[in-house]
Amino acid sequence: MDEAGSSAGGGVSGFRPGVDSLDEPPNSRIFLVISKYTPEAVLRERFSRFGDIQDIWVVRDKHTKESKGIAFIKFARSSQACRAMEEMHGQCLEPNNTKPIKVFIAQSRSSGSHRDVEDEELTRIFVMIPKSYTEEDLREKFKVYGDIEYCSIIKNKVTGESKGLGYVRYLKPSQAAQAIENCDRSFRAILAEPKNKPSESSEQDYYSNMRQEALGHEPRVNMFPFDQQSEFPNFDKNENRGQEAISKRLSVVSRVPFTEEQLFSIFDIVPGLEYCEVQRDPYSNYVYLVSGKNVGYAKFADRMSANDAISTLHGKILNGVRLKVMLADSPREESNKRQRTY
DNA sequence: CGACGGGACGC
DNA sequence: CGACGGGACGC
Numbered sequence: 001m002d003e004a005g006s007s008a009g010g011g012v013s014g015f016r017p018g019v020d021s022l023d024e025p026p027n028s029r030i031f032l033v034i035s036k037y038t039p040e041a042v043l044r045e046r047f048s049r050f051g052d053i054q055d056i057w058v059v060r061d062k063h064t065k066e067s068k069g070i071a072f073i074k075f076a077r078s079s080q081a082c083r084a085m086e087e088m089h090g091q092c093l094e095p096n097n098t099k100p101i102k103v104f105i106a107q108s109r110s111s112g113s114h115r116d117v118e119d120e121e122l123t124r125i126f127v128m129i130p131k132s133y134t135e136e137d138l139r140e141k142f143k144v145y146g147d148i149e150y151c152s153i154i155k156n157k158v159t160g161e162s163k164g165l166g167y168v169r170y171l172k173p174s175q176a177a178q179a180i181e182n183c184d185r186s187f188r189a190i191l192a193e194p195k196n197k198p199s200e201s202s203e204q205d206y207y208s209n210m211r212q213e214a215l216g217h218e219p220r221v222n223m224f225p226f227d228q229q230s231e232f233p234n235f236d237k238n239e240n241r242g243q244e245a246i247s248k249r250l251s252v253v254s255r256v257p258f259t260e261e262q263l264f265s266i267f268d269i270v271p272g273l274e275y276c277e278v279q280r281d282p283y284s285n286y287v288y289l290v291s292g293k294n295v296g297y298a299k300f301a302d303r304m305s306a307n308d309a310i311s312t313l314h315g316k317i318l319n320g321v322r323l324k325v326m327l328a329d330s331p332r333e334e335s336n337k338r339q340r341t342y
Numbered sequence: 343c344g345a346c347g348g349g350a351c352g353c
Numbered sequence: 354c355g356a357c358g359g360g361a362c363g364c
Contacts, residue, residue: 022357033355057358070355107356114356128349154351165349188349195351 022055023108026191027078027122027177030085031106035097036069042093047073050087051080072106079181081105082122082174089304090271100271105173119303120246122173125180126192129153131162142168145182146175149247149327167192169246171327172307248306251328252296256319263296270312272305273298297328 023029032043040058047053055074058067075081082105089103105117129138138151149169153162170176180189252263264276276298300306306327314325 031356055358059355059357062358068355070357072357102355104355109357116355126350152351154349157352163350165351167351188347190349193350 022074023106023110025078026108027105027117027173028076028081029072029074029106030081031104032071032073033102034069034071034093035099035101036067038067038093038097040071043071043073046093047084047088050075050084052076077177077181079174079177082172082177086172086174086304086307090308119173121194122191123149123171123176123246123303124167124169124192125176125189127166127168127183127187127189129162129164129166129187131164133162133164133166135166138166138168141187142179142183145170145179147171171303173304246303247327248300248303249328250298250300250306250309250325252298252313253324253326254294254318255321257294258296258318262318263298266313266316266318267298267309270300270305270309272301272308274301275299 034043038058040056043056043058044053047056052075053073054076056071057073058071060067073081073084075084085103085105088101090100092098092100105122107113107115107117125142127138127142129141133153135151135153138153139148142148142151147170149171151169152167154165154167155162168176168179170179176191180191183189267273267276276296298309300309310325310327313323315322316325317323
């Protein structure tokens with residue numbers, strides 16, 4: 001990993017080029033939580049298929065040389081690192097080891113932060129476009145790089161005219177990375193800053209507070225809440241600020257009724273599940289009928305886990321029929337279906 | 343003379 | 354819970 005470091009000259013305040021190049025290009029390094037007994041050779045064997053590995057580093061205790069069960073792998077490209085994360089998070093590396101590994105995009109070394117980088121920060125790109133572009137034009141240009149959740153264009157609020165700037169949200173980090181890597185340079189595509197950006201300097205407190213709110217609240221004992229009919233049909237919109245929020249909720253549709261317990265038992269195998277719920281018929285144990293369908297919801301900690309659940313469970317048989325598992329609250333779901341004629 | 347560089351979201 | 358080595362440096 002030296003080809004990138006030499007030219008940049010290290011403009012950032014007081015950091016040696018060798019250190020900065022660890023994260024060049026941005027988001028090309030992954031952080032892994034693994035078994036203390038997994039050797040580097042196994043990592044190389046399992047991760048080389050995602051791209052050009054520039055460095056593998058198993059972190060060890062300085063004195064005892066024992067692995068601390070964490071590792072970093074540096075890829076040449078961000079899209080390679082993202083694909084490795086998407087494919088390998090939650091997998092087991094060795095047959096005799098039952099603990100699934102964790103894989104995240106590594107925080108840049110100069111950031112000093114150790115919070116997990118979330119999909120929200122990795123799936124939306126910011127582009128410069130001709131003023132004549134509509135959202136549909138933008139979608140057409142960028143759909144070749146992956147599944148688009150939505151497109152938006154910044155417009156003058158009074159005249160409605162485009163300011164020549166747009167956003168594209170993809171379903172997966174690797175898709176946003178591929179768009180940035182491969183789209184025409186005139187788009188000047190970069191990752192978009194999250195909308196409600198923390199002040200970035202004293203971020204430690206901010207994020208730990210957010211995590212408390214997201215995870216805290218005790219283990220969701222209301223896993224099977226039998227008193228929620230009152231809220232029907234307004235499923236709690238907890239964190240859906242319009243279409244800007246990233247969907248972490250899945251909808252599950254079946255021709256045949258299923259219980260919340262059944263829903264939980266099949267979704268529980270996917271790491272990151274926060275809770276399941278069904279829209280319940282107050283007088284039976286089975287789900288409420290909505291437009292002739294039986295509907296449940298499963299909420300995940302992040303989009304990566306939600307995507308895992310889709311690929312693992314969509315089409316799986318429950319009570320003798322195939323389940324349809326898709327993102328819930330996705331405003332694009334309808335038009336997506338229209339465009340793909342099947 | 344003659345064409346580069348810029349860039350942030352209605353809570 | 355789970356976060357940062359090694360190597361060697363041209364002005």
